[in-house]
Amino acid sequence: MYKGRKIITGLILFVGLAAIPFFYNSGKTSVKPEPNIDTPAIQQLAEKQCVEPREFMKANHMQLLNDWRDSAVRDGSRIYVNSQGKQFTISLQNTCMHCHSNKAEFCDKCHTYANVKPYCWNCHIAPKENKT
Amino acid sequence: MNAILSLIAVIALILIALLGVKTANLHSLFGIAVPYAAMAIFLIGVISRVLKWGRSPVPFCIPTTCGQQKSLPWIKQSKLDNPSTTSGVIGRMLLEVLLFRSLFSNTAFELRNGPKVAYGSTRWLWLGGLAFHWSFLVVLIRHLRLFTEPVPACLSSLEVLDGFLQIGAPGLLLSGVVLLLAVTYLFLRRVLIPEVRYISLAADYFPLFLILSIALSGIIMRYFTKVDIVGVKALTLGLVSFNAVIPEGISVVFYIHLFLVSALLAYIPFSKIMHLGGVLLSPTRNMPNNSRMERHINPWNYPVHVHTYEEYENDFREKMKSAGIPVEKE
Ligand code: HEM
Numbered sequence: 001m002y003k004g005r006k007i008i009t010g011l012i013l014f015v016g017l018a019a020i021p022f023f024y025n026s027g028k029t030s031v032k033p034e035p036n037i038d039t040p041a042i043q044q045l046a047e048k049q050c051v052e053p054r055e056f057m058k059a060n061h062m063q064l065l066n067d068w069r070d071s072a073v074r075d076g077s078r079i080y081v082n083s084q085g086k087q088f089t090i091s092l093q094n095t096c097m098h099c100h101s102n103k104a105e106f107c108d109k110c111h112t113y114a115n116v117k118p119y120c121w122n123c124h125i126a127p128k129e130n131k132t
Numbered sequence: 133m134n135a136i137l138s139l140i141a142v143i144a145l146i147l148i149a150l151l152g153v154k155t156a157n158l159h160s161l162f163g164i165a166v167p168y169a170a171m172a173i174f175l176i177g178v179i180s181r182v183l184k185w186g187r188s189p190v191p192f193c194i195p196t197t198c199g200q201q202k203s204l205p206w207i208k209q210s211k212l213d214n215p216s217t218t219s220g221v222i223g224r225m226l227l228e229v230l231l232f233r234s235l236f237s238n239t240a241f242e243l244r245n246g247p248k249v250a251y252g253s254t255r256w257l258w259l260g261g262l263a264f265h266w267s268f269l270v271v272l273i274r275h276l277r278l279f280t281e282p283v284p285a286c287l288s289s290l291e292v293l294d295g296f297l298q299i300g301a302p303g304l305l306l307s308g309v310v311l312l313l314a315v316t317y318l319f320l321r322r323v324l325i326p327e328v329r330y331i332s333l334a335a336d337y338f339p340l341f342l343i344l345s346i347a348l349s350g351i352i353m354r355y356f357t358k359v360d361i362v363g364v365k366a367l368t369l370g371l372v373s374f375n376a377v378i379p380e381g382i383s384v385v386f387y388i389h390l391f392l393v394s395a396l397l398a399y400i401p402f403s404k405i406m407h408l409g410g411v412l413l414s415p416t417r418n419m420p421n422n423s424r425m426e427r428h429i430n431p432w433n434y435p436v437h438v439h440t441y442e443e444y445e446n447d448f449r450e451k452m453k454s455a456g457i458p459v460e461k462e
Pocket of ligand 1: 361396
């Protein structure tokens, strides 16, 4: 081995770099976030269902919000008909957040976990419980 | 032909993942076993390749010397292009690794009207290479959000910066788009320029197609078909804490993405992508040009018996004298 010390140091650095995620999480048991749907508005629902089925909402709610925004702001159409034919008023604050009035316990739970920070709340007003 | 073979290989990989997960339901094979195996091959492969290189001797002092060598005090040395000290070498290496300086000086040869030779600079390869490597790095670093909990704040800032255009939801991330465009450019360059096509092998096209399909599957998953990120993160965190789980309901596109990444990782030690370690070990890049100040000893020199002129003369003095040949010592 020529220049052995430098090469071994480099290799140790390389392995160390690749191992960062393993060290970072060693000994931690990660808990999947459980978004809380226990809000007054949802308790009054006969059938506890979101705008669309849960599986769809989980992965597609950002797309849905984007479509809602386009349809309200660009097309002026503020009624959304879901896949079961039920009607909803298109509004982030008055529809989504009416049911999910616990933003910190619901939206933020997942978003912190997935490291997304929707900038929507720069302009839209988050439900009151969050203010304190 | 080389390109088509590589394309078929990548499509086969995609089909393997698709059929394996969708039809054969081998979620834990593709979600756990293959990624671990790929990581192991990657680490062990890279280490043994570098150790093998480390065992090759460098018989001569052979740094590339692209500028004025260190000489008399009144001749200006080109310190970065022709370094004579270790710090100079580190500076040149850093600029090479971070900015691809040697590609910047890439020259194209052309014949202008009449047989007039001209050398112009071609900066497109440099620009495309730079865009490709940097966006790849940013995408890779951003992916760490799937492997860390809690996510370090610097990753959030990087993601905000990367998504500063705030187009749509989920927000468009620039680095992913740049990566896709840059790989496409690097591929088109190989097929459209005849002399580059002539020297392109399957081993050149395959990594390009592989990375192209990784980026494409990622982009499809984020912007089009969607995937349950919370589920994905449970899987990835499980992988890095050696506590692997397969959550329900992750779309097959994710498994394809993961399988292609695993294929890339396992392929790296055997391929030209090893240049990531090779650049640091290139004698032409990592040696200072101090051949006039320090003697470079060939490490495989074995002691050679030297017969000096003095000894020669001692052996033959009398004979030389009698033949009338001048000698140094009487
Ligand atoms: C060679 C390494 C990789 C490359 C080049 C790559 C590339 C990409 C790209 C370009 C995207 C599109 C979104 C963006 O720009 O971030 C993406 C998304 C994604 N990748 Fe990767 N990827 C790699 C490794 C991985 C690994 C190891 C995993 C997980 C095990 C993974 C999981 C994902 C997921 C879940 C998404 C969707 C993200 C979202 O919806 O926000 N990728 N990838």
